[in-house]
Amino acid sequence: MPRSFLLAVVPLSLCxxxxxxxxQSFAVDRGVWQIGGSAxxxxxxxxxxxxxxxxxxAPRLGFFVFPGLALGAMLxxxxxxxxxxxxxxxGVGPELTYYFGRGSRRLYPYVGVSALxxxxxxKYSYPDDPTTRTSTFRGQVYEANAGAAALLARNVAxxxxxxxxxxxxxxxxxxxxSRVARxxxxxxxxxxxxxx
Numbered sequence: 521m522p523r524s525f526l527l528a529v530v531p532l533s534l535c536x537x538x539x540x541x542x543x544q545s546f547a548v549d550r551g552v553w554q555i556g557g558s559a560x561x562x563x564x565x566x567x568x569x570x571x572x573x574x575x576x577x578a579p580r581l582g583f584f585v586f587p588g589l590a591l592g593a594m595l596x597x598x599x600x601x602x603x604x605x606x607x608x609x610x611g612v613g614p615e616l617t618y619y620f621g622r623g624s625r626r627l628y629p630y631v632g633v634s635a636l637x638x639x640x641x642x643k644y645s646y647p648d649d650p651t652t653r654t655s656t657f658r659g660q661v662y663e664a665n666a667g668a669a670a671l672l673a674r675n676v677a678x679x680x681x682x683x684x685x686x687x688x689x690x691x692x693x694x695x696x697x698s699r700v701a702r703x704x705x706x707x708x709x710x711x712x713x714x715x716x
Contacts, residue, residue, distance in 0.1 A: 544716035547675060548619040548628055551716065554582035554590055556679070558710030570603040578710070580615070588619045594634055605644025605652070611636040611661065619669070628669045628677075636661040640689075659689035675714040682707050 544551045557579040565571040575598065582592025596611045613636030619628045640657040667681025684705045691698050 546622065546624045547669075547671060547677070547714040547716070548584055548588050548590070548621070549716065550584050550587050552584045553715040554580070554584070554592065554712055555715060556580050556677075556710055556712030558679070558708045560708055572600065572602045574598065574600045578708070580710075580712075582615070582617065587622060590617045590619070591615075592617065594636060596636065596638070598640075602644075604646065605642065607640055607642040609638060609640035609657070611638035613637055613661075615663075624674075626671050628671075629667070630669065630681075631666045632664070632681075634661075634663045634665075636663070638687075655691065657689045657691050659687055661688075662686045669712055675716065677712045677714070679710045679712055680707065681709075 557577065559578070560576050561574070563571060563573045576596065577598075578594055578596045580592055580594050582590040584590045592615050594611070594613060594615050596609075598607075598609050600607045613634055615632055615634035617630050617632035619630040621628050638657075638659050638661055640659075642655045642657070643652055645652045663683055663685045665681045665683040667679055669677040669679045671677045682705070684703065686703050687701070689700045689702075691700055
């Protein structure tokens, strides 16, 4: 992780911790910690009999620096298995989320943005060449999302959100390097716990 990133985050974290002196009165109040994440699983195939299976997890940790405004971090993990091989990856980066509404309520709509660094390793082999080939991706991902947190209890919520990602990968394989840009969008669901 870049040293400049740590030098910026550590002092900010200390300031945030010092600001928690007052009692919190609702889920998105200043000083509340947010622990949660989302998960997805998919399996697809076609007439050729090939099947692709994908599993992804996205743990999140956040802290409300002001009522409704959470500063946090995301740690996405993924695994994809295909007929020719598999890939694994992880990422890390900050996110900023704004929740609409104050006081004790059952539904908090929100919008958010994040910037992630991601690393992926892909191992594959072709039927006519049993040698396993390994390639790596290093990329930046910029994401925007919008959704809602529905409280099931005072501090537990289920979340649903739509997201858009703009991804820029640097691809390395057998001594050559290339760059690939792509975008994606979708929906995801998760669980969040508000600690106060």
